[in-house]
Amino acid sequence: MSEEKQQVCECQAAYADIDRVIAENRGDPGALIQVLHYVQERLGYVPKDVQKKVAENLGVSLSEVYGVLTFYSFFRERPRGKYIISACLGTACYVRGAPDVLARLEKELGIKAGDSTDDGLFTLEVVRCLGACGLAPVITVNKDTYGRMSGDKVPALIRTYRAQAASEKVQEVAGD
Amino acid sequence: MAMVTLTIDGKQVTVPEGTPIIEAARTVGIDIPSLCYLKDINVIGSCRVCAVEVERAKTLQAACVTPVANGMVVHTNSPKVRAARKTVVELILSDHPFECLTCPRNLNCELQALAERLGIRTVRYEGAHREERPVDASTPAIVRDPSKCILCRRCVSVCEKIQGVYAIGPYGRGMDTVIGPAWRETMGNSSCVQCGQCVLVCPVGALYERDYTNEVWAALQDPTKHVVVQTAPATRVAIGEPLGLEPGSISTGKMVAALRALGFDKVFDTDFTADLTIMEEGSEFLERLKKGGPLPLITSCSPGWIKYMEEFYPELSENVSSCKSPQQMFGALAKTFYAEKAGIDPKDIVSVSIMPCTAKKFECNRPEMSDSGYQDVDYVLTVRELARMIKEAGLDFKNLPDEEYDAPFGIGTGAGLIFGATGGVMEAALRTVYELVTGKTLEKIDFEDVRGLTGLKKATVDVNGTEVKVAVAHTLANAKILLDKVKSGEEQFHFIEIMTCPGGCIGGGGQPIPTDTEIREKRIAAIYEGDRQLPLRKSHENPAVQELYRTFLGHPLSHKSHELLHTHYKKRPRHGTMTVKYGVTPAEEETAASNGHDT
Structure with a gap:
């Protein structure tokens, strides 16, 4: 089955499990963080509809659920992207211009570090020391490492991944 | 202890x-x-x-x-x-904008006072200058300016504990914390009932009322417009506070004089329509007693309560009185009965009200509040806004000679006046209902049991052999406790009064800042003192109200009354427009997110 269809099935299964966990913790405001952890694990993020259901069932306000969700950086409001870009801001990278690289990434992607793009393609994170200081400044995109980065190299890099995602989609449709 | x-x-x-x-x-x-x-x-x-x-x-x-x-x-x-x-x-x-000179809380700001008290002359730190946060003016009543917020959480506490609405909360962390509705939504899209209690407790200018003084000045200065104003019961015991008088002063005459000096063509009293409300609601109550339901009858003059009911207790909408609030009854009459009487085209009438309330700004903009054929009440000014206009006009409020309201809406009884305090609507209703039913004169017209700052009050009144059970709640948290008991059948009442604000309207979101428990008590004392001093203390004895029925409305609950003085309610979804269907698959939700305003 196609990747999308598989995702839908997985998602429905996840929702069934989430329903169960919410029901188990009904009326227990103290269970909020555990329940959010479970949702995060199953879905990769905590969508709004689930936030509402958690609020209604555990007996906490939606304001509190959202407050807890946004307080801890572990919880995500939106799904992570296909490509996780980690920009290193460790000491070596920092002194060799990592902040500029990060700024350019933020500009080109239109998001701030910690966020994901609306099209679901990229998540931008800041990390410390990838252990490739000789290649500073360094960023990784999923399993690929890019050394000696500069702001100017960013647009081309992003274009490459966009193209890769587009061609994968074409292959998928063709494969159906 | x-x-x-x-x-x-x-x-x-x-x-x-x-x-x-x-x-x-x-x-x-x-x-x-x-x-x-x-x-x-x-x-x-x-x-x-x-x-x-x-x-x-x-x-x-x-x-x-x-x-x-x-x-x-x-x-x-x-x-x-x-x-x-x-x-x-x-x-x-x-990390606070240095905008004191143009801030609504200039000279009445706790942060300013603190900086002054501590003798701060330099600020040795440079804040992270939190990225500019847009002002949220999405409701007709309240403005939220997150750039001035000092994250004290007073607003959150009030909204949670006193009102039980939980419309706002802190999200994010550290320097990037923002206080607002979930999902970074605007107040207009949230459960906020616009009661303004958050405005009263905010120490700085991060929350304030939406100001309509410019629009009112424009109307006053427009020679083609006939501008009429009505003043709520609770305004006269508070307007003096920002103008040099002590809390607990009754400044009715001065307020009328000031309004006339500002240029209002007619100065009317909402106490008049409060009496009218008692006639309509009292009759509605008697009708329901006769029919056997739907009971309890619940009062409807508090727009914060109405919005709360529409979202949280829509199943009780049949119980809520169909009567409009005194403000809105006035609005409908000003552009029909009064326009006719005065020979003025209603399109040239601008109807303004002075209210202790911010939710009234929301109420006057409700689409159904236009039974006159026009927006019945054009602008609502809080007591704070009126005080600013009086200052701007350079009036020496303290020394103004007392003046009287204009006819035909100038007479109010003590029953109308006590609408401003929690328990007042109930007491006013009982004063009339008792006499209408028994035909006897009420000897003791003070119903002490429903007065005072206790959150939930109960009383039983013997009306011609029937034990009428009444309850009074103020603040929405107390309303919830009461209504849950009624819904579960644990308690039964015939008549319930609900006011959104602590202490009733005298503690409303549009009242002068500060408004604390001590000041509330003083304003309440002034209300009941005013009632004691008035020559007429029962709504049905109001000659202007009697005249209105005789010449225009016919009788309470008449067809004309229903047309102009009654309204209907709607069901609102939980969390306003922050609705989502449960169980949406990720692909669908992402499309929805990119179409909507997901930030």
């Missing part, structure tokens, strides 16, 4: 166990400065302004959250404390 003895600044203090240091200090006249602290409502030790030195403690302690202990020795003003306090305030100021 166990007592504790400690020493504060060399003075021996004995207070009950559990008293926080800040309150213990007050008993001996020591005023420890604070900012986020709001007694009984917001006690969280967030701002650290109230830091004091406690001997043998490792660090400075926040006096608002530290309970006293036997033998404790406290220094509230040592050099260490003063230095720390200044640092704390400088840090707050480092």
